[in-house]
Amino acid sequence: MSPSTRARRAARARRPRPRLRTSVGALALAVLGALLPGTAYLAARRFRLGTVVTLTSLTAYGAAAYLGLKRRDDVIAWALDPELLLWVVGGLAAAALCWVVVLVTSYKMLRPLTAAPVSRLFGAVVVGLVCFAMASSTALGAQTLMAQRSLVRKVFGNDETKSQTRPTITNTKDVWAQLPRLNILLLGADDGEGRDGTRTDTVMVASIDTRTGDTALISLTRNWMRMPFPKDSPLHKLYPTGFWDPNGPKEQSNFYLDAMYRMVPELHPGILGPSDNEGADVLKLSVGEALGLKLHYYVQINLAGFEQLVEALGGITVNINYPVPVGGNDDKQIPPNRYLEPGPNRHLNGEDALWFARGRYKVPGADVARQARQRCTIKAIVERATPQNVLTNYQSIAKAGEQLIRTDVPEKLVPHLVGLGQKVKSARISNIDLDKKKNYPNGRNPNYAGMRAIVQNALTPQPKPRPTAPATTTTRRPTTQPTTKPSTRPAATPTTSDNLTEACAYNPS
Incomplete structure (x- = not known):
């Protein structure tokens, strides 16, 4: 690397980063930037870091929207997998930690260096409260996931149970x-x-x-x-x-x-x-x-x-x-x-x-x-x-x-x-x-x-027979009709389905 190149890089490194003139403006931009992590970095002219974090955030939001709208069955299946739920809880904690780090560092980058002690204290309190809200919501989400895991394991954790009365599912896809x-x-x-x-x-x-x-x-x-x-x-x-x-x-x-x-x-x-x-x-x-x-x-x-x-x-x-x-x-x-x-x-x-x-x-x-x-x-x-x-x-x-x-x-x-x-x-x-x-x-x-006849008729109703046209009468010699014995099968009671x-x-x- 030539001496001139090293000198230019050293000058850029010593160049002060642009900061907002008021602590309130820096605080507002940092907190709003928490909605889409990375945007506050861009406002602070940290373009490379801001671009990476913003694209990562957009990708995460897009994936969540896609799963919620297009892959609901998969989401439900994951929510019923006790082992996967543990990984989700861990991922949720890691995401919350990254979220807090981005908020704190964004505010530090944007805050004026000449801010008064009172302004610094106010900003620190607000950032702390926002971080606490993030941590609380994450903890609530983790508790909900753990409650779901406990429910699944205690109520439905019986796949290996052998019972002659339970059907064998062979077509798991449909x-x-x-x-x-x-x-x-x-x-x-x-x-x-x-x-x-x-x-x-x-x-x-x-x-x-x-x-x-x-x-x-x-x-x-x-x-x-x-x-x-x-x-x-x-x-x-x-x-x-x-x-x-x-x-x-x-x-x-x-x-x-x-x-x-x-x-x-x-x-x-x-x-x-x-x-x-x-x-x-x-x-x-x-x-x-x-x-x-x-x-x-x-x-x-x-x-x-x-x-x-x-x-x-x-x-x-x-x-x-x-x-x-x-x-x-x-x-x-x-x-x-x-x-x-x-x-x-x-x-x-x-x-x-x-x-x-x-x-x-x-x-x-x-x-x-x-x-x-x-x-x-x-x-x-x-x-x-x-x-x-x-x-x-x-x-x-x-x-x-x-x-x-x-x-x-x-x-x-x-x-x-x-x-x-x-x-x-x-x-x-x-x-x-x-x-x-x-x-x-x-x-x-x-x-x-x-009762069986009622249930059968209610669940699989028989189509009503179509009326048939009257038969053409012709002159025939009278014949003796055989006597039909009454059926001994139980009569089906009319179905009532309210x-x-x-x-x-x-x-x-």
């Missing part, structure tokens, strides 16, 4: 091509005070058209007996006429549907092979046989966790058409503490939402009425779980979810279910009425064949 209709068993488990083990007072099936998101809800009554089992199940050999004791008394509460979760594993442990929840697997088989459906997965809701979830969502809004009891016990003749008063658009907190879904003390048609309110509760939760509300309260929701949910849905299927959930939210949710008057006037001997928007409307009785 899961719904393999499952055009997804049937999920929904269980409300209550192991509260005075209960001998866990009872599933709420048993429902959500049958989802994975193409459209249209969902049909089917409610089962807790005191049904003689619940059937598939013929290829070892339980069918033990109970060929359903789950009951032919030699027992007329009233057999331990053979009710709500007792099967506890009683079958106690009476026949391990009969279904490897399982992490024998009671749920038993109900998947039996409920599926009763309705003529293949139940793919179960979701078990703990009632105490349900209350926490509603609180985390900020409550739910429902229409109450008659006084709903809070507490009370029919068997022990203990009256309720109070009632939920009728009214439209009633906002309920967690405790009241729980009793809206389960209250039954001397309610006319208690079990059927409770099933209807439970369907309306699910509808209200779906409506309340908007993306904005979920993101705002995510840590509380995730914490409640850990106590609330038990399921055999594998972790690898969750991203697909999230996408399906978006379809369900904007699709039609209906109710399949199993016709209590004809099919189960009481719970001792329900007509499961009639839109939940209408069923859950305010219509006081």
Whole structure:
């Protein structure tokens, strides 16, 4: 390098950098520059450094926008990968550190050298507050990601579970091509005070058209007996006429549907092979046989966790058409503490939402009425779980979810279910009425064949036959017509499928 070249570079190095004349202007430019890191460097004439940092920032913003708009499924899949979430938390911390460094150095480059001590102190305080806000938002984001990681590991960390009742997914790229209709068993488990083990007072099936998101809800009554089992199940050999004791008394509460979760594993442990929840697997088989459906997965809701979830969502809004009891016990003749008063658009907190879904003390048609309110509760939760509300309260929701949910849905299927959930939210949710008057006037001997016909007709309705033209009459010799024997097959009861928007409307009785 020649002496003249070295002299020119030394002169440029000694040349003072341009600075703003006021501390307020420098502070404002540095803080605004934090929105697009690197622009404040350009204002300070640090062109090389500013160009690199600005282009890096623009690239990061562009990548985030692309992922959010075009690759949402991938983002959801990453958010459900516990190991990847750890790397994201680390990357978030590194990005926050770089962000703070850029802000501080930008202000130092732009601040006048002759600024008064008061101006310097004011600038330092403002920069410190902005850095604190950056660190706080980063910490909040990291806590949310860690809450998500904990939820995924505790609820869905069961990919290796072996269960004969869970389907084997072979087409992982297009899961719904393999499952055009997804049937999920929904269980409300209550192991509260005075209960001998866990009872599933709420048993429902959500049958989802994975193409459209249209969902049909089917409610089962807790005191049904003689619940059937598939013929290829070892339980069918033990109970060929359903789950009951032919030699027992007329009233057999331990053979009710709500007792099967506890009683079958106690009476026949391990009969279904490897399982992490024998009671749920038993109900998947039996409920599926009763309705003529293949139940793919179960979701078990703990009632105490349900209350926490509603609180985390900020409550739910429902229409109450008659006084709903809070507490009370029919068997022990203990009256309720109070009632939920009728009214439209009633906002309920967690405790009241729980009793809206389960209250039954001397309610006319208690079990059927409770099933209807439970369907309306699910509808209200779906409506309340908007993306904005979920993101705002995510840590509380995730914490409640850990106590609330038990399921055999594998972790690898969750991203697909999230996408399906978006379809369900904007699709039609209906109710399949199993016709209590004809099919189960009481719970001792329900007509499961009639129920299967109703479900089949509701989910795969047969096209109506076209009217045929009258046949041309011709003169023929009379013939004797053979007598047709009446069919012994059970008659299919007409299907009733009510839109939940209408069923859950305010219509006081």
